[in-house]
Amino acid sequence: MSRSRAALxxxxxxxxxxxxxxxxxxxxxxxxPPAAALITRTVNFFSFFTILTNLLVAIAMTLPVIAAGSxxxxxxxxxxxxxxxxxxxxxxxLVYHFLLHATWSPQGWSWVANIALHYVMPAAILxxxxxxxxxxxxxxxxxxxxxxxxxxxxxxxxxxGAFSGWYPYWFIDVSGLGLGPALLNFGGLLVFFAIVGLIxxxxxxxxxxxxxxxxxx
Numbered sequence: 001m002s003r004s005r006a007a008l009x010x011x012x013x014x015x016x017x018x019x020x021x022x023x024x025x026x027x028x029x030x031x032x033p034p035a036a037a038l039i040t041r042t043v044n045f046f047s048f049f050t051i052l053t054n055l056l057v058a059i060a061m062t063l064p065v066i067a068a069g070s071x072x073x074x075x076x077x078x079x080x081x082x083x084x085x086x087x088x089x090x091x092x093x094l095v096y097h098f099l100l101h102a103t104w105s106p107q108g109w110s111w112v113a114n115i116a117l118h119y120v121m122p123a124a125i126l127x128x129x130x131x132x133x134x135x136x137x138x139x140x141x142x143x144x145x146x147x148x149x150x151x152x153x154x155x156x157x158x159x160x161g162a163f164s165g166w167y168p169y170w171f172i173d174v175s176g177l178g179l180g181p182a183l184l185n186f187g188g189l190l191v192f193f194a195i196v197g198l199i200x201x202x203x204x205x206x207x208x209x210x211x212x213x214x215x216x217x
Contacts, residue, residue, distance in 0.1 A: 007132040011061045014124040018058035021116035022051065028110055040164075047160055048168045049153055050096070053088045054117050057125045060085045079137050079204070084146045086129040087200045091193055093122035099171060136208015143197030150193050154186050 030041045045051055063076035075081060096118040106114045157172055167173040171185040 003132065007128070008065055010124075010128060010132065012065045014121065014128075015058060015061035015065060017116060017124070018054060018061055018121050021113050021121065022054055022058060024109060025051070025113040025117060028113060043160070044166060044168070047157065047166075049088075049150070050092050050117055052153065053085070053092045054121055056085045057089050057121050060125065061128070077133075079134050080142060082125070082129050082133045083138055083142065083200050083204060084149075084197075086125050087143075087146055087193070087197050088149065089122035089125045090200075091189075091196055093118055094196075095189070095192075100169065103170065130203075130207075135204050138201045138204040140198070140201055143194055143201050146197050147190060147193055150190060154190075 026042075026045055029045050030038060060076050060082055063070075063073045067073035068077070154172070157167065158174065161167045161174055165175055167175065170176065171189075172182045174182045177185070
């Protein structure tokens with residue numbers, strides 16, 4: 001099997017898994033007690049960094065399969081986009097495992113959605129980036145550029161929380177922690193994003209040098 005064929009199968013498979021997991025989680029969230037307005041629950045659903053990142057992962061898996069020759073397909077298949085999405089997904093998995101895993105114990109379909117969104121999809125995009133994405137074109141500044149997304153997310157979380165009183169994660173809950181500690185926690189997360197981003201760039205540059213050496217030999 002060719003590498004391009006294997007990439008299509010891999011991406012197609014996890015595109016289906018990703019969209020199914022998102023749909024399942026949305027259905028569980030809007031139907032969970034106590035009753036609340038659909039629009040409120042929908043806004044809250046899209047206010048989780050996990051959900052937004054998994055949307056990016058699902059799009060990154062889908063577009064190169066269904067629209068490979070189009071501009072959106074080429075955009076989703078580009079090294080910088082896939083590396084950035086991989087970085088976000090890895091952070092999602094690590095933060096969940098070390099900061100959130102112990103705070104709740106999902107059961108049944110909630111457990112299925114939880115595993116898919118926090119472990120399966122991050123692992124899928126990481127493997128995709130390591131095996132199927134071209135390497136060697138990233139710059140160190142990419143790790144800084146990738147911080148735009150979490151920064152925008154943080155601004156939205158503060159704004160939304162100020163009006164609704166609802167925060168998606170305990171470590172940025174201004175109502176419970178206070179503004180100072182919440183901002184300090186978020187600042188620490190930004191540093192963690194930057195570190196993971198730098199690691200991603202370092203791996204990319206190492207793999208790129210390896211591939212060029214192999215080609216020259």
